[in-house]
Amino acid sequence: MTQPATAEGLLAWVPGRGLIAGLAADTQLLVADSWLVRDGQVRGLDRHRERFFRACGDCGGPSLPQLDEFWRDMTAALPRTGSWFPRVELVAGSLQLRVLLRHAPPLVPGIRVWAAGQPDPRTVPRRKGPDLDALARVRRRAAGQGAEEAVLIAPSGAVLEAATASLLWWEDDTLCLPPARLPVLAGVTAGLVQEHAVRGGIEVARRERTLDQLAGREVWLVNALHGIRAVVGWEGRGMAAGIAPRALGWREWLEGLGEPLPSGGS
Template identity: 65%
Template sequence: MTQPALGEGLLTWTPGRGLAPAATAAAMTAVTTDGKLLVADSWLLREGRVRGYGRHRERFLRACADCVGPGPRRLVEFWQSVTAELPRTGEWFPRVELTAATRELRLRLRHAPPLGAEVRLWAAGQPDPRTVPRRKGPDLDALARLRGRATGAGAQEALLVTPTGVVLESATASVLWWEDDTLCLPPPGLSVLPGVTMALVQERAVRSGIRVDHRERTVAELDGREVWLVNALHGIRPVTGWTGESMTAGRATRAAHWRAWLDELWEPLPHS
């Protein structure tokens, strides 16, 4: 198994040859080409260990198949190449990609950004700008612009809402909240991305006998509640502040315990 040099870069995949550095310097150094992506998936990689790696694989392969991308055999071969090339030391936030124009499969190696244990939310619910809300990739540019607006408002994340104001998710994470002893999340019939970490949390709640319910709530109805943003990069981040509206963040009484549980799920990357 070959290992890449410990640096960021873009690797493109060719059947029979595997992954190799992108052909041009511009492609190698480009940070965002999100508007040209059909599918993307990413996860936190820490010292060669990942949470839910197989789930990310299945989500990416399924999304590529839905786009009539490369055939199943090529997708499996690509993923085997990705597994072999991922660094086994350091903290990374790699992303696998399927491009729109050429149906090219790529691996983008990125160092992990600083991780957060909590988050401040922009209380002004934003209309959902996504064109393909159930598939990660095509709308990353639009979501990045939305996060930029949230940052300008003094927050770190923005909530997406339906035309009637029902909470969907944030620009980069699933939204969960607690109502008494019930773990709540948006109904599956809404336009939400199938989050890997959200599924892990939901399954653990069910195994533990905790009631899980899908409920439609507006941003204002989250006032005073324990609200979490959940994704593969940061794990579970309780909302500790709101900006833009007069809202109170509920006490994060459960978050620390659940974060400790999530930290037990790190598993070594499989052998290719």
């Protein structure tokens, strides 16, 4: 039976043998997915599983029974204490399944964003994995401008998302996000937020907006690691960040969604 890991590292999955250290070479990512595990608690794990399985199927990856077996072994190996940010992967060539175990970075409620408007560098924007290196380069450029994140824009100038997060904002009492026709990743956490809004009777709208049209508004970057982060500053552009009166309450709600990891990897 697989035991929870206690250290960081990259583990390759071998059918019938489980996760094994020392076999995973650096290879091009076809699919990746990640989430926060805090003292054995995780939110939306089934949704991450569904997105990962669907993307693997789109790539002609392992069979569903193999994916199921990998997921059981991977879940059993996740640490039950401490804060972790594991990443499951499907890599090109051998179509090998892997899991990267890594400690979670410090979590922060607010973020400064480079608002120069970065042309979207992704080749497969609706699938997480192939473009992680390109997005990491965008974030490094943002860091050089005193920001932690950057906004990607379409050729039309419409905002898409951040390099590692979905972009949501408020217009009066309406929660807004980019139109589905634009090349954006289906964010698990963004989906949870939208569903919570609908259940609470809050209007949700898909609107095409430029960066300038977000000035002075309550803007959130949303992902599985940090949850909801309010934009507290825009760097590289003469625009003011709006106050974020809703963020705290919504963040507390989201953090309360954590559920224990399945025992025994089931």
